[in-house]
Amino acid sequence: MSQLQVDGLDVYYGAVHALKGVNVRAEAGEIVTLIGANGAGKTTLLRTISGLVPAKGGRVMFEGKDITKIPAHEIVALGISQSPEGRMVFANLSVEDNLELGAYRRKDGAGVRKDRDAMFQLFPRLLERRKQLSGTLSGGEQQMLAIARALMSRPRLLLLDEPSLGIAPLLVRDIFKNIVEINRGGVTVLLVEQNAHMALSIAKRGYVLETGKVVLEDDAAKLATNDEVRAAYLGG
Amino acid sequence: MKKLLSPLIVLVLLVGLNAVLPSVLNPYLLQVLMLIGINIILAVSLNLVNGFTGQFSIGHAGFMAVGAYGSAMFTLTQGVPMLAKLTAMGIPAEIAQGALLLVALVLGGLLAALFGYLVGLPSLRLRGDYLAIVTLGFGEIIRVIILNVDAIGGARGLPGIPKWADFFWVFLMVAVVITLARNLAHSTHGRALFAIRDDEIAAEALGVDTTQYKVLAFVLGAFFAGVAGGLFAHFLSYLNPSTFQFTKSIEIIAMVVLGGMGSISGSVLAAIVLTLLPELLRTAGALRMVIYSLMLITLMIVRPQGLLGTAEISLDLMLERVGLKKKPTSPARGGAR
Numbered sequence: 001m002s003q004l005q006v007d008g009l010d011v012y013y014g015a016v017h018a019l020k021g022v023n024v025r026a027e028a029g030e031i032v033t034l035i036g037a038n039g040a041g042k043t044t045l046l047r048t049i050s051g052l053v054p055a056k057g058g059r060v061m062f063e064g065k066d067i068t069k070i071p072a073h074e075i076v077a078l079g080i081s082q083s084p085e086g087r088m089v090f091a092n093l094s095v096e097d098n099l100e101l102g103a104y105r106r107k108d109g110a111g112v113r114k115d116r117d118a119m120f121q122l123f124p125r126l127l128e129r130r131k132q133l134s135g136t137l138s139g140g141e142q143q144m145l146a147i148a149r150a151l152m153s154r155p156r157l158l159l160l161d162e163p164s165l166g167i168a169p170l171l172v173r174d175i176f177k178n179i180v181e182i183n184r185g186g187v188t189v190l191l192v193e194q195n196a197h198m199a200l201s202i203a204k205r206g207y208v209l210e211t212g213k214v215v216l217e218d219d220a221a222k223l224a225t226n227d228e229v230r231a232a233y234l235g236g
Numbered sequence: 237m238k239k240l241l242s243p244l245i246v247l248v249l250l251v252g253l254n255a256v257l258p259s260v261l262n263p264y265l266l267q268v269l270m271l272i273g274i275n276i277i278l279a280v281s282l283n284l285v286n287g288f289t290g291q292f293s294i295g296h297a298g299f300m301a302v303g304a305y306g307s308a309m310f311t312l313t314q315g316v317p318m319l320a321k322l323t324a325m326g327i328p329a330e331i332a333q334g335a336l337l338l339v340a341l342v343l344g345g346l347l348a349a350l351f352g353y354l355v356g357l358p359s360l361r362l363r364g365d366y367l368a369i370v371t372l373g374f375g376e377i378i379r380v381i382i383l384n385v386d387a388i389g390g391a392r393g394l395p396g397i398p399k400w401a402d403f404f405w406v407f408l409m410v411a412v413v414i415t416l417a418r419n420l421a422h423s424t425h426g427r428a429l430f431a432i433r434d435d436e437i438a439a440e441a442l443g444v445d446t447t448q449y450k451v452l453a454f455v456l457g458a459f460f461a462g463v464a465g466g467l468f469a470h471f472l473s474y475l476n477p478s479t480f481q482f483t484k485s486i487e488i489i490a491m492v493v494l495g496g497m498g499s500i501s502g503s504v505l506a507a508i509v510l511t512l513l514p515e516l517l518r519t520a521g522a523l524r525m526v527i528y529s530l531m532l533i534t535l536m537i538v539r540p541q542g543l544l545g546t547a548e549i550s551l552d553l554m555l556e557r558v559g560l561k562k563k564p565t566s567p568a569r570g571g572a573r
Contacts, residue, residue, distance in 0.1 A: 050441055052437060072443075073440055073444055073445045076442060077443060082441045084441055089438070090434035090435060090439075092430065092433070092546055093427070093430055093431070093434065097427055100424075101427055101428070101431050102442055104424070104444055105443040150442075
C-alpha cells in the first residue's frame with residue numbers, strides 16, 4: 001500500500017471539469033513531482049488532497065485511510081501539510097507567529113519550540129528575521145517561511161505548491177536543497193512545479209498533467225530524457 | 237496578587253469617578269462621556285469581527301438593537317417588580333438595581349449573541365461581500381420588525397426604561413470588553429483569527445477551523461453590541477427604532493476603520509474622536525455634518541491604514557517615544573501588531 005494513493009479523482013469548479021479521473025501515488029520517503037502547464041490541474045490536485053477543494057468522484061487514501069471527505073483542518077492532524085501556491089504567509093504577523101500557527105493543532109509546547117529552533121537551523125535567514133512582520137520579507141524568504149510553517153505540524157507528507165514561483169534563481173537552488181534535506185529527514189514530498197528541470201532533478205518519480213489528466217508517469221530520470229517532456233517543459 | 241491589583245484599581249477608580257463626575261461635569265458633558273463609553277464598546281466589539289478576523293459585517297446596529305430591546309423588556313417586565321421585592325427584603329436599592337441591570341445586560345447580550353449565531357452560521361461560509369449584504373439585510377430586518385411589533389412600542393418607541401446605567405456600569409463594560417479583546421489578541425485563538433484575516437485558505441490548510449472561528453468572533457462581537465445596546469437603553473430610558481438604522485452601523489464601521497483595523501486602542505481613540513467631533517462642531521451650525529464628513533475623508537486620505545494602523549498604544553511605547561525608556565534591542569512580542 002502506498003502512503004498516498006489517489007484513485008480516479010474527479011474535481012469540478014462549477015462547470016469546469018478540472019481533474020478527470022486522476023491516479024497518483026506516493027510511497028513513503030519519496031519525492032514525487034507533478035509537472036505540467038498552467039491550468040493543467042496541479043494545484044487543484046494538491047488542494048483536493050489537503051481537503052481545500054471537494055472531490056466529485058474518486059478517492060484519496062492516506063496511510064490506508066480514506067480522507068476524501070475529511071475537512072482540511074482535520075487532515076493536517078492526520079499528517080499531511082501544505083505549503084500553498086503564492087506562499088500565502090500571514091503578512092501582518094511576525095515570522096515566529098507564522099511558525100506557531102503552523103503548529104496550531106499541536107498541544108506539546110516544548111516540542112513546538114524545539115521544532116521552531118530546528119526550522120531556524122534549516123532556514124537561518126528566518127532566524128535573523130524572527131520578529132519581523134512576514135509581509136516585509138522577500139519572496140524567497142516568504143517561501144522559506146511557508147515551507148517551514150508547513151513543517152511545524154510534523155507532517156509525514158508535505159505538499160509543496162510551486163516553491164520556485166517568482167523567486168531569484170540563486171534562492172531557488174537553496175530552496176530545492178532544503179527540500180532534499182527535509183525529505184532525507186523522512187518526510188514524503190509531493191512537489192508541484194513549473195520549473196520541471198529543477199523538480200525532475202530532485203524527484204524519484206514524476207507525473208505529467210495536461211488539462212486535468214495524467215498523460216505520463218515514469219521515473220524522474222526517464223522523464224527528464226523523454227523527448228515529449230523535453231520539448232514541452234524543458235525548453236527542447 | 238498582582239493579577240488582582242489592576243482590576244481592583246480600575247474598580248476603585250470607577251466607583252470614585254462615578255461619585256465625583258456628576259457634580260463636576262454638567263449633564264450635557266456627562267451624556268457625551270456616556271455615549272463615548274457606549275461607542276467604545278460598539279467599536280471594539282465590531283473590531284473583533286472586521287479588524288481581527290477580516291470579515292465585513294455591516295449589521296452591528298441590528299445586534300445593538302436586539303440587546304437594547306431585549307434588556308429593556310426584561311427590566312420593564314421583570315426587573316422593576318423584582319427591584320421592589322428585593323428592596324422589601326432589606327437589600328439596599330443600589331445593589332439590587334445594579335444586580336438587576338447586570339442581569340438585563342447579560343440577557344440582552346446573550347439574545348444578541350444568539351442572533352449573531354443564527355445569522356453567522358449560514359452566512360460566514362460565504363466570503364467578503366456576500367457576508368456584508370447578509371448582515372446589512374439582517375440589520376434592516378431587525379429594525380423593521382421592531383417598528384411593527386406593538387408590544388415593544390413599535391414606531392412610537394419604548395419609553396419609561398429605568399435609568400440604571402450610570403458612569404460606573406458603562407465604563408465597567410468598557411474595561412471588560414477591552415480586557416477581553418486584548419487577552420484574545422495575545423492568545424492562540426487570537427492568532428488563529430489574525431491568520432484568517434491575512435489568508436483564509438492558508439489558515440484552513442494549517443488546521444484552523446475557519447468557519448468555527450469566524451462564528452466565534454461574530455457571536456462575541458454580537459454579544460458586546462447587545463451589551464452596549466442594553467447600556468444605551470438603561471441610560472437614555474427611551475428607545476426608538478430609528479436609532480438603529482443602517483447609518484448607525486456605518487458610524488461604528490467608521491470608528492473601526494478610522495482607528496485602524498485590528499487595533500484595540502485605535503478603536504477606542506476613534507470612538508472618542510468620532511463621538512466628540514460632531515459635538516465640538518455644533519458651533520458650525522448647518523455646516524456641521526459637512527465639515528465632519530470632510531474631516532473623515534481627509535483623515536482617510538492622509539492615513540488610509542487608520543489612526544493607529546495595526547499598532548497599539550502602550551505605556552512602554554510612549555515612554556520610548558519621549559526618550560524616557562530605552563528601546564529594547566529586540567522589539568517586544570506582539571508590539572508590532
